[in-house]
Amino acid sequence: MPASKSRLICAQKDHTPYTWSEVECEAYKQGQEAGREWKSIVRQVLVGKQAEETSFHLRYFELEPGGYSSLEKHAHAHVVIAVRGQGRVVLNDKAREMQALDTVYVAPWTPHQFLADGDEPFGFFCIVDAERDRPQPVSPREGRLAQAAGAQSDMPD
Template sequence: MASTPRAHTPQSTPFRWDGVEELVYKESDTTFRDVTRRVLAGAEAGQGVELRYFEVGPGGHSTLEHHEHTHVVVPVRGQGRALVGTEVVDLAPHDVVQVPAWTWHQFRAVGDEPFGFLCLVTCERDRPVRPDAEQLAQLRSIPEVADFLRV
């Protein structure tokens, strides 16, 4: 008999859920700074999606990347900024960010507290792709993007 996913996962402290392990953001990539992730609901829930919580420490940032799968991101803690395509946007709790397929994106914390966000993706997804030198130069040709990027 297959196991039934938990119907309720309480928070033991704010932004920490009982029985949910803090994971390394990425195993084989070093182009990020001070990012953790937690899988709140995954394939076992039978929805075909995975709900993850990412936390970016003060001064931290995610990897600059793109891929075929899409993201829906909802900030829930602190303040942040994001690059989505060639647009840099300020983020506050409960905003909604949609990252289309093959769109460059990167998230950064702003201020002295962690920036936490929920991220919804499909369970089946492709590997992220980092920019090559030509793509990075093209992104850096946009002054606001160049000021934002951390690579």
């Protein structure tokens, strides 16, 4: 693929989910996995699929009300910027509320999950290293601590 040229990626904010010009709306993941369940979430890759010359990718995730991402952990760090609606992030054994432009740095190996609160979709950008490891399930103990903080999953007892 030839290197990407400079381009403007226009936001369409009268849509649910928010969309961007020429960006495909994808499934969050292929299928469900025990302990890493997710609900009502879609993914869009704004930067990372067109041979851009950055060491990072930029994705947008949007959760319907009641939706949540997988509770998981990995060696790479995340940076997440909330942009639509209200949500929560669970980090280890704590939950923090997030609204537009609140930003979270998720350090390596931190069990984490994003959840939509309220009646509006919860949308956020997630920036990650282009080269990164695959997410992993959390341990039973990490799962119990995260669930006590409000994380959603079907962890075994």
